[in-house]
Amino acid sequence: MALPAMLRSLRHHNYRLWAAADLISVTGTWMQVLALNWLVLSITHSATSVGLGLLLQAVPTLALAPLGGAIADRLPSRRVVMAGQTAQMALSALLALLAAGDPSGPMGLYAISFVSGAVTALTSPSLARFGMEIVGPEDLSNALSLGSVLSSGGRILGMSMAGVVIAVVGVPGAFAANSASFAAVLAALMLMRHRELHEVPKAAPGERGVVAGLRHVLRTPWLLVTLGLAFVLGSLGRNYQVTMAAMSDGPLHGGAGGYGALSVLFAVGTVLGGLFAASRSRLSLALLPVMAVACSVGQMASGVAPNLAVFGALMLPIAAAAVVIDTTVSTRVQLDSPGGLRGRVIAAQGMVGAASGAAGGPALGALCDLLGPRAALVLAGAVSVTAALAAGAALLRLHRKGALARTGPDQAPPALPRGPAGRRMAVR
Template identity: 60%
Template sequence: MSPRPDMLRALRNRNYRLWAGADFLSVGGTWMQVLGVNWLLLSISHSATSLGFGLFLQSAPTLLLAFVGGSLADRLPARPLLLTGQALHGLLAAALAVIAFSGAQSVWPIYAVALLGGVVSALDGPTLGRFGAEVVGPADLSNALALGSVISSAGRIVGMGLAGVLIPLTGAGTLFLINSLSFVLVMAAVLCMRSGEMHPLPRAGSDETGVAAGLRYIGRTRWLLVLLGLAFVLGALGRNYQVTMASMSEGPLAAGAAGYGILSVVFAVGAVLGGLYAASRPGLTFRILFAAALLTSVGQAVSGVVPGLLGFAVMLLPIAAGAVVLDTTVSTRAQLGTEPKMRGRVLAAQSMVGAASGAVGGPLLGMLCDTLGPREALVLAGLVTTAVTCAAAVLLARALGRRLPVAATVSATVSAFRGDRRIRRRAPLRRSPSPGTARTASPSRRGPASARGLRRRARRTRA
């Protein structure tokens, strides 16, 4: 019997312990800054539109520059690029602190910093992912990614909680200073890592660098295209739960802001549980990926019809857990299944898909909630993502040249339906072939000589 996999096995690596601690501090500081920027924009402009524009400025550069960042990550050493990016993020956080403490009454300086921060994130995001893979190596990558999701959830909860306490006491400027300090600590942790214990990935050659080379590679890797397409659809229709939770709380559940807060906490707990499950697995396979995709899709459809706040909250637990398992598995398979010298550009494609799904899915789900109603929007989105998951399973199995359980079931159902129609259509003309001769051409089609040959072989076999 094989030993039970160690849920915390990646933490045996000293470098990863430093990386995990730095990640917790960085995520906590980042969410403190997110709430601080939102509060600062609202207090200056008193407009939700200005808040939305600030979020757009932070995410738009990812769609335009992520592949450039991926190309740099594949060509240049990861550690210097990472330290440069963290230093720039720290300086931008310090600039926000200066703006807040100076009592600025214009949103444009904040917009400028938000745009620059989006540019830096787009360029150094693939480097973060590539460096993280070099910290643990391929054997513990799936475990490290799963633990990273748990750490991120914990950092988010702590960061948002501290921000809620500090904003009334000290103002938003303190949040930006703390975030700036967190980047200094991240840089210190990276510098303390032992180079001899790293797992460096091969860098792309001169003929394999650039955006065009990365696009060609992704374009000819069919299974990766299927994976990214599935991630986009499920991200757009199944990940924007901030929209649907708010609509359900305000509408059918009549739970108000308190109910929305309860649902947010439940979702965070489910995300932690999903991360712990993913960390407990020895490997994250395509079977786990599609099981998680079906769990979240079917669960989303069911959540649209369950009555009451309690029932909806109960459905959120497996949905949130499945979403984390799905995201972690997609990232694991995309990294381990592609060429290491293309890792940065593959990660860039993932980040672009994530940004695009958020940009498309948020407004689309909001429109569906307004026109059809929150419950109907959840049911419709769940049915669509379920159908897309089944189709993706079939396409992925074909691209990989093997059968997955979901793909086999769907293919058998379709084949049986087509075969049944074919038999009914041909029944008046001739009898359908037996299973033993299903792959052999009919004697009437092969001519008299072939028919005689078949009869002679049959007599020899009987003899």
């Protein structure tokens, strides 16, 4: 029976394995995120200490992502992914043992968080490259879209299960469950049919190394515009965990319950955005500034929302647009970059995401404290609208000059040979 276009990636045997493993893995990840934050908070009684742990996981991406990209463009993706997932499994198991020993301070937890961030930085580009090997270029955007839906579902499921697991068996049980979830990913990798993988070209000898990747990014105008817009949106337009909390605690008077409800609505919006992106046959660069303007205007409107219900209703389209933006950027970065440099371009995208998160959270928090959350949302939204319009104008000029990339699902390059080769589409 033919699958709907929205689910076309599921016709691939390998992707069906990967999708099931993805859901299990993301669920485990969010169980660990909540358990780790709770454990650090219970030890230190300091929200700042929790933030430091999150920062320690993000810092390695800024330092090691270029090396991870070079690894992705040179070594077999499947082997790198298996090594990374095995390492993360061991680190989660170590967290479980450390938590079972009733730690008196957070330093051991911080150390494991830092190492986990380093493993992620070194293997994430290979994980992303492996996504194309699973489904091929024609279904990549659909696979990324479905991956965002699975990630949202896994996030909701993991956050829900974490509370139950911690209450029943304690924090170590949540870490142990996450460690076990990596077994699903490793099993999926081993059960994949090698003959159905789509080979992606590796870097030529003269194209290897971090410098070659950086040179390509700096010499590709459409890529600079895209990553620049992604940075602005990721820093000022996307840190809703900060602004939702500030609005709920402040002018909307929603309290902790209101913040929880807003978080659920935001997650539902991400599912809707993923389904919309999955239904489209192509995600073009032209869609990027349009969705960016829509998301940013919604952000400005949320700043003047009269009550919690209206603010929550605005979270749905804002979150949906955010997912479409992310999926479009990821799709174009992968499909419109040379195969031998793709891992390093993906790494550059990862660095932009890490930098925007690291810069945006404190910046929006400071704006909320200085101007109030309403003014912060309106101001940040206005800056994001300006950036989106500027990016749209720049992309239009590049299009008229013929300087945009020419590849994609509807302008596909010659078919790559199929055969043995050797994600996260978004596992971690």
